[in-house]
Amino acid sequence: MNKKAIEKYGDSWAAKPDTIISNGAYKLTKWIHNGYALAEKSSNYWDAKNVSIDSVKYLMINDVSSDLENYKAGGESLTYNNLPANTAEWYKEHFTNNQFQPSPMLAQAYFIFNMRDTKFQDIRVRKALSMVIDRKGIAEGVKKGLVTPSYLVVPETVAGGRYKDLAKDIPDYDWVNEPIEQRIKQARQLLKEAGYSKKHPLEFTINFNTSDVNRLMAQILQGSWQQDFGDLVKVSIFNEDWKVYLDSLKNGNFDVARMAWIADFNQQNTYTEMYTCDSDNNYGHYCDKEADEIYNKSLTTNSMDEFYKLQKELIIKQTAGYPTIPLFTHPAIQLVQPYVKGFKPKENVIGRYRAKQLSIKQSEV
Structure with a gap:
């Protein structure tokens, strides 16, 4: 955490894009509460040359059904909410294997x-x-x-x-x-x-x-x-x-x-x-x-x-x-669009995925 930012803004230092200071692959540029957060690639990141995706839009979707419908309509590259395991058969029938991504999770x-x-x-x-x-x-x-x-x-x-x-x-x-x-x-x-x-x-x-x-x-x-x-x-x-x-x-x-x-x-x-x-x-x-x-x-x-x-x-x-x-x-069960590359759920047992590890194959979008 940035000491100067905390001293200047107090507990609200991370509440707005123009006050938060971070050192990751992306920087927060827009935050619509209960809507979405937009993060753009940081040119100051130490490994920026290996970060493929220029911007990531994080949608604030709290329930599984809305998440699924938005994914089916093409509004998401991958779902955020874990899909219920008891409905797994339905997902297997309606989506290809490379979209249905169950992964071991602690x-x-x-x-x-x-x-x-x-x-x-x-x-x-x-x-x-x-x-x-x-x-x-x-x-x-x-x-x-x-x-x-x-x-x-x-x-x-x-x-x-x-x-x-x-x-x-x-x-x-x-x-x-x-x-x-x-x-x-x-x-x-x-x-x-x-x-x-x-x-x-x-x-x-x-x-x-x-x-x-x-x-x-x-x-x-x-x-x-x-x-x-x-x-x-x-x-x-x-x-x-x-x-x-x-x-x-x-x-x-x-x-x-x-x-x-x-x-x-x-x-x-x-x-x-x-x-x-x-x-x-x-x-x-x-x-x-x-x-x-x-x-x-x-x-x-x-x-x-x-x-x-x-x-x-x-x-x-x-x-x-x-x-x-x-x-x-229980596992993490997500749907991932075929054009998203680098998603390796079996290598991550605590269910944390970094956008910097992913890429988009434009020819498949």
Whole structure:
């Protein structure tokens, strides 16, 4: 960041094209709020000779349907919003393979428990609710095989997949290897041991931010719990627009809530940090002091081998504490016009693409 610009303009230094100073391949020249941002190639960029595209227009489109319609009309070179995996078959049928671009991404979908609610302070309840969810069924049936079932507090593909099969080795987590029918039987027993019955059912609400995809996942969990537990539970669902939903999370106004996290970097501590006691992202307020000690120790070691060893220990401990219901790791799915060259999604697991790496083949436009 430019010190002089910040001193002159304060917090608003990046609010306008004529006040922002950057050192990237492009410079912001126009910004129509809720419309678009226009960036033009910077002649001062150190590698300007290898930047092919002269200008990039970033459209402010927040919903998938508008994004798709604009793309189909030729108004976009590539879509911004991730397309829902459950509609993948439709995209495959209507677009050529080089337009339909699913790519692996460190993005995990999960549901969190509000640990300030006494009923979720009982690990038997959290375990029971987690173990009956048929993640493989969701991945194959609903998401058309484009997502990977997840059982850990981190995506199994993080850090080169070094924790891929770790769930099978976690003590008291052996249900992962059992048939779903056996898991349901054990889970029902856990709820009964926790004191729930037909006369005293476990009552809670699934909260989610408004979207058709999120509603579908909430309904799947609701249906699974009501079917598997019968009169042992009473489950409702409730949605809110994102800003209101975020306030609800911050204020603890939820029982079970839908979440997703895209990795900031390709290491497991971008996830394990979220379950430390004082993390700003720990909306469920899960807290394990012993796990925090392991986390802090891992960050102070000078040995990468020791770091990975401690993080593995941490992942095991956090996962066994059931702070969340991990569901799946989902890909980034975008549509890219055939004339866009240099788009290599499989080489970027955190879903960040730079315009300077792309080019336009004018003969195909």
